[in-house]
Each structure stands twice: as structure tokens, then as C-alpha cells.
Amino acid sequence: MNNIRPKLTTVWRIAAPYFSSEDKWAGRGLLAAVIAIELAIVGINVLLNQWNARFYNALQERNWDNFVSEIIYFSVLATVFIVLAVYQLYLNQWLQIRWRRWMTAQYLSDWLHQANHYRMQLQGDAADNPDQRMTDDVKLFVDRTLNIGVGLLSSIVTIASFVTILWGLSNAAPLHMFGQDYPIPGYLVWGALIYSILGTILTHLIGWPLVGIDFRQQQYEADFRFNLVRVRENSEQIALLDGEQAERERLMVRFGRVVENWLAIMNRTKKITAFTASYNQASVIFPYVLVAPAYFAEKIQLGGMMQTASAFSNVQGALSFFITIYRQLAEWQAVVNRLDGFEAGIVAARELATRDDRIHVTEAGDGAIDLKGLVLRLPNGTPLVNASGLSLRKGERTLMTGPSGSGKSTLFRAIAGIWPFGTGSITIPAGATMMMLPQRPYFPTGSLRGAIEYPAKEGTFTDAQIADALEQVGLPRLASQLGEHGHWNRTLSLGEQQRLGLTRALLHTPQYLFLDEATASLDEPSEAALYQLLEKKLPATTIVSIGHRSTLDAFHQRNIVLARDGDRFALQKGKSVAAS
Numbered sequence: 282m283n284n285i286r287p288k289l290t291t292v293w294r295i296a297a298p299y300f301s302s303e304d305k306w307a308g309r310g311l312l313a314a315v316i317a318i319e320l321a322i323v324g325i326n327v328l329l330n331q332w333n334a335r336f337y338n339a340l341q342e343r344n345w346d347n348f349v350s351e352i353i354y355f356s357v358l359a360t361v362f363i364v365l366a367v368y369q370l371y372l373n374q375w376l377q378i379r380w381r382r383w384m385t386a387q388y389l390s391d392w393l394h395q396a397n398h399y400r401m402q403l404q405g406d407a408a409d410n411p412d413q414r415m416t417d418d419v420k421l422f423v424d425r426t427l428n429i430g431v432g433l434l435s436s437i438v439t440i441a442s443f444v445t446i447l448w449g450l451s452n453a454a455p456l457h458m459f460g461q462d463y464p465i466p467g468y469l470v471w472g473a474l475i476y477s478i479l480g481t482i483l484t485h486l487i488g489w490p491l492v493g494i495d496f497r498q499q500q501y502e503a504d505f506r507f508n509l510v511r512v513r514e515n516s517e518q519i520a521l522l523d524g525e526q527a528e529r530e531r532l533m534v535r536f537g538r539v540v541e542n543w544l545a546i547m548n549r550t551k552k553i554t555a556f557t558a559s560y561n562q563a564s565v566i567f568p569y570v571l572v573a574p575a576y577f578a579e580k581i582q583l584g585g586m587m588q589t590a591s592a593f594s595n596v597q598g599a600l601s602f603f604i605t606i607y608r609q610l611a612e613w614q615a616v617v618n619r620l621d622g623f624e625a626g627i628v629a630a631r632e633l634a635t636r637d638d639r640i641h642v643t644e645a646g647d648g649a650i651d652l653k654g655l656v657l658r659l660p661n662g663t664p665l666v667n668a669s670g671l672s673l674r675k676g677e678r679t680l681m682t683g684p685s686g687s688g689k690s691t692l693f694r695a696i697a698g699i700w701p702f703g704t705g706s707i708t709i710p711a712g713a714t715m716m717m718l719p720q721r722p723y724f725p726t727g728s729l730r731g732a733i734e735y736p737a738k739e740g741t742f743t744d745a746q747i748a749d750a751l752e753q754v755g756l757p758r759l760a761s762q763l764g765e766h767g768h769w770n771r772t773l774s775l776g777e778q779q780r781l782g783l784t785r786a787l788l789h790t791p792q793y794l795f796l797d798e799a800t801a802s803l804d805e806p807s808e809a810a811l812y813q814l815l816e817k818k819l820p821a822t823t824i825v826s827i828g829h830r831s832t833l834d835a836f837h838q839r840n841i842v843l844a845r846d847g848d849r850f851a852l853q854k855g856k857s858v859a860a861s
């Protein structure tokens with residue numbers, strides 16, 4: 282059982298911040314209400330237990346007046362119970378959604394804080410699938426923590442209350458066997474304890490393998506779903522390669538694991554259900570068997586026997602809580618581990634951006650972007666490129682070339698401040714506005730207007746400004762579709778996406794524009810026309826381009842070449858090209 286018990290300190294670390302957050306009063310109030318209602322329900326069960334004695338005594342004595350007053354008493358208790366049960370669930374759900382909203386907002390802002398999401402990916406560790414962490418895992422964590430925590434408290438209080446009652450009843454109806462009294466103090470308590478512990482051990486022995494099988498089922502289902510998503514994302518490639526048959530076979534192999542594991546769950550569930558059903562049925566008669574001799578020897582009344590049976594089943598039910606939740610415990614542990622890994626990933630990403638041993642990006646002056654002592658490394662520490670001494674002067678247009686894999690894009694990442702691996706410093710002019718345009722620009726799903734204006738808020742630019750920019754980049758037809766919603770990365774051709782990327786640059790007019798093969802999918806005349814457009818519309822913008830075509834030379838004043846230098850690449854002084 283040890284290995285499925287999440288470390289309580291970890292649970293506390295994940296759960297506690299909400300209760301001291303800005304929403305703490307609502308959270309604490311709701312938690313207090315949920316606990317108070319749970320305790321009130323235990324109190325009602327105690328009252329119902331005492332009612333059992335009076336009610337069955339009234340029946341045995343055929344006392345009509347007592348019978349009627351007990352029915353009224355029961356009705357009042359039942360009404361209170363119903364109201365409590367309704368509000369317990371309602372307030373519990375309310376607390377769940379507030380807690381979940383806070384945790385999700387917290388995770389989202391930590392994850393999206395200054396490229397943490399990107400650095401977490403670079404580390405490629407346990408913090409993968411942040412989407413699952415922020416959806417299923419947060420939801421399950423809140424749900425299970427509340428259920429297990431409140432359930433545990435309720436079981437302890439129930440056991441304490443009913444053990445006291447059972448102890449009293451044991452004295453009132455001493456164990457009577459073979460015509461003789463055996464004054465064992467609290468024998469009903471011991472009976473309930475032994476019965477429940479035996480049940481717990483047997484259920485555990487029979488049901489324990491389910492924990493692992495359940496866990497595997499989650500993994501197989503997630504694996505199947507993940508591969509279906511991969512097919513959806515790469516559907517064009519698969520269709521072009523006629524890969525459907527291969528995909529079907531691979532997917533069916535994965536689904537086969539889901540089915541095979543499900544069969545194992547069925548078999549194990551059958552065994553455990555056979556045991557728990559028998560155990561539950563035996564629980565109905567077991568307390569009667571214990572006190573029946575005392576009843577038939579007329580040592581207690583019918584009410585006493587019924588009260589004993591009810592108290593016994595309460596204690597036994599509360600003790601059984603531990604066995605009924607162990608499947609949830611395993612799931613809880615997995616969720617706690619994954620959230621713990623996610624939080625650790627965020628901390629590590631933050632640490633990568635702040636440790637001394639990193640590329641330092643600072644803002645100063647208003648001149649050039651200066652790279653001093655800069656050596657870029659791969660995440661594993663291997664040196665990649667030495668770019669020390671490079672200065673990207675204000676207003677200049679620079680072309681960067683070099684073999685594939687020489688670190689051109691990584692140099693852009695470092696200038697953008699998202700590549701921490703390496704040493705040296707990069708000075709950026711204070712308050713400079715920069716824009717990076719990659720070969721495949723990102724467009725969020727939604728309206729075309731929003732996709733073009735991104736990352737600015739939708740509505741920052743007027744329709745006329747956007748239409749004008751679209752006209753200039755050669756996409757006038759899109760001006761009539763600004764309000765249309767779509768998955769633009771999927772529906773537009775790569776060349777169109779690159780033109781749309783330049784539309785974004787024309788609208789934002791950044792002071793520094795980095796083009797990483799951002800026009801590589803266009804034919805040479807179109808590429809030339811777009812560079813001329815940039816020259817005309819963004820005359821003050823410092824442009825740095827990565828590109829392989831020699832025709833690009835004409836649009837740049839300087840050419841920087843990365844060439845192999847021993848175990849790494851390094852800057853070579855390139856030829857100077859006259860500005861066109």
C-alpha cells in the first residue's frame with residue numbers, strides 16, 4: 282500500500298496555495314461548509330441509530346403513540362438529511378470549480394510566463410503533455426483530494442461516534458452463548474473491527490492487482506488517443522503517401538492493448554465483485570448473529586438489537602472506506618506525481634532562465650544589438666556556434682547564411698531571449714520592438730483578422746489597415762474574409778501563410794525584424810517583390826534574414842556567414858553587398 286500512497290507533503294504543496302490565494306475566503310468558507318455538512322450527516326446518523334432503538338421498541342410494544350411520534354421524528358431527520366445531502370454535493374462542486382479555476386489560471390500563467398513553455402519543451406522531461414496536466418489532471422486532483430480528504434475525516438468521526446455507541450451496547454447486551462454470559466468489554470466493537478479488518482485484507486488481496494491494471498488502462502487509452510491525434514495532424518502526409526493501411530494497422534495494435542487490458546480488468550472485477558457482494562450480504566446478518574443470543578435470552582429488546590445492527594453497519598461501512606477508495610488512491614497518486622512533475626518542470630524552466638551559467642540578454646542604449654563572448658550550446662552542453670563580436674547595426678539589413686544545422690535559427694532564438702544554453706551576453710536596445718518570422722508562421726484558430734493581428738489584441742488595427750497590408754503582400758482576396766473563422770495554418774498554402782506573416786510585420790512595424798527563411802516557399806520574383814515592399818514600407822527597420830538563395834544578397838547590405846570551425850560553427854566575415 283505504501284507505494285500507492287501519494288506523499289502527503291506533495292499533496293499539501295500542490296493543494297495549499299489555493300487556500301491562501303486571493304480566493305482564500307471563498308475556498309476556506311466552502312471547505313468549512315462541506316466539512317461541517319459531512320459532520321452534521323454523521324450526527325444525523327447517530328440520531329437515526331438511537332431512533333432505531335426507540336422505533337423498534339415501539340413496534341415490539343405495539344405502542345401507537347410512540348410509533349406515531351417516532352415516524353414524525355424520522356420525517357424531520359430525513360428532511361434535514363435531504364437538505365444537507367443536496368447542499369453537500371452542491372457546495373462541494375462549487376468548491377471544486379473555484380479551486381480548479383484558480384489552479385488552471387495559476388498553471389497557465391506560470392507555463393506561459395516568459396517562454397517557460399518553450400524551455401520546458403527543451404528539457405523534454407516529465408513535464409510533457411502540459412495539456413493533460415491542465416485539463417484532466419487538475420480536475421482529478423481537486424475531485425479526488427476533496428473526496429478522499431472529506432471521506433477520510435467522515436470515516437474517522439463515524440468510527441469514533443459509533444464505537445462509543447457499540448461499546449455502550451456491548452455492556453447493555455453482554456455476549457451470551459450456550460446459556461451463559463461472557464462479560465467481554467466492548468465485544469461488539471472487537472467483532473466489528475475483526476470483521477472489517479478481515480474484509481479489508483481479503484479485498485486487498487483479491488483486488489490489489491486492479492490498481493496496476495487500471496493504471497495501464499489509462500496509459501493505453503492515452504496512447505491510442507495520442508496516435509489518433511497524430512494521424513489527424515498529419516492527415517495530408519498520410520493521404521499523399523497512401524499510409525492509411527499502415528495507420529489502421531498501427532492504431533488497431535494500440536487499440537488491441539486497450540481491449541486486452543480491459544479483459545484483465547473484467548476478470549479481476551468479477552472476482553472482487555463476487556467477494557464484496559458476499560461480504561456485504563454477510564454484513565447484513567453478522568451483527569444479528571452476534572446479539573441474537575442476548576435477544577432470545579430476553580436480555581435486550583428488539584430496539585436494542587436493531588440499534589446494534591445499525592451501529593455495527595456504520596462502523597463497518599466507515600472502516601471499509603479504506604478499501605473502497607484504494608482504486609482511487611492509485612489514480613490520485615498518478616495525478617499527484619504528474620502535477621508534481623509539471624510544477625518541477627516550471628521551476629526548472631524558470632531556473633534555466635535565471636541561472637548564472639546562461640546567455641544573458643540585457644536591454645541598454647539605443648544602438649545596435651551586440652553579441653559579446655557569445656557561444657551557443659545545445660541543451661546537452663555541446664558547443665554549437667561562436668557568434669562573439671557580432672553587431673547588428675540599427676537600420677542595417679543583414680543576410681545570414683551557413684550550412685544546415687549551423688545554428689542560424691538558434692542564434693535568432695538566443696537574440697529573442699528564449700535559448701538559455703550557452704555563455705556570453707546579448708545587448709538589445711532598450712524598449713526595442715522585435716518580431717521573428719519563421720518559415721511556418723503560427724496563426725491561432727479563430728477569425729482571420731485575429732490571426733493576422735496576433736499577438737496584438739483583435740481590433741488593434743482597422744479593417745482598412747489590414748486590407749491595405751493584404752493588398753500589398755498580394756493577398757487582396759483575403760480582405761473580404763477577415764471575419765471568417767478557420768484553422769488558417771491548415772487551409773492556407775505555405776506561401777500564403779508566409780505572405781500573411783509579412784502582413785503581420787507591416788502592421789506591427791517592428792524596429793527589428795528577423796526573417797528565418799520566412800519567404801523560402803515563394804518563387805524568386807515574389808520573394809524579391811516582398812523584400813522591396815519591406816524596404817519601402819519599413820525603411821527604418823533593422824532586418825536580419827536567414828536564407829539560402831543568392832538572389833537575397835541584393836536586398837541586404839551585409840552578409841554574415843556561419844562556417845565550421847573545429848568542433849563548432851563560427852562567424853566568418855562575409856562580403857559586403859551594396860544596398861539596393
Ligand SMILES: Nc1ncnc2c1ncn2[C@@H]1O[C@H](COP(=O)(O)OP(=O)(O)OP(=O)(O)O)[C@@H](O)[C@H]1O
Nearest residue numbers: 403659660665683684685686687688689690691692
Ligand atoms: N531543442 C533542441 N535540442 C537538441 N538539439 C537541438 C535543439 N534545437 C536545435 N538543435 C540542434 O541545433 C543545431 C542547429 O539547429 P538550427 O535550427 O539552429 O540550425 P539552422 O542553421 O537554422 O539549420 P537550417 O538551415 O537547416 O534551418 C541542429 O543540429 C539541431 O539539431
